[in-house]
Amino acid sequence: MKQALHLGAISFDAVKHLVLCRAERRPPKLDLDIYPYLPRATVEKTSAKAYMRLLDRKEEPA
Template sequence: MIACGADVIARHPRSWEKEDYIYDPLHYLALIEQKTNALDQAAPLADWELPEAYIILRRLMEARMGKKGKREFVQVLRLLETFQIADVEAGIQSALDRGTIGFDAVKHLVLCRIERRPPRLDLTVYPYLPRAYVAVTSPSDYMALLSGGGL
């Protein structure tokens, strides 16, 4: 147990083995958020088994946003400091299904899941997503299709 005065900061099982370390990856995420290059080499994260959706999200974030994507992925991991792993995973999966790859989207979707309300994502914050353009149909084009003629 690690304490500061009367406040318990962390609890870990004790190991009596020589040179054995017991880590809680969540305790290191704030530091890794500042030094994102340590994400791949940090000993506390080495044996951390995360669900597949996390790995897919990380790969997409880094591919789309580079170093900023790595930092945003750590922010997504930091949601685990507050929320259950299943809720965060569901938020990630929902973001992947929608194509809204980003910390803000995942956080919004996690909160919507917990609060049992429908998500309302503002897609203007995702400039890299392709935009759909639907032109106004001309009545003459529509009539040509009905009559069997081509455009």
């Protein structure tokens, strides 16, 4: 997981790939430069305050 976070690999498939590569003792191939049509994603760390705001909200009628 540390390697995935360090690389910015956030998808299930990328993390699974890293885990399998580590288990099979082979280098991972996560070079996205060969996929120029994929958009670059930036994901920020979620703050605890954001979750607390969701928990503090009173239940709204449906």
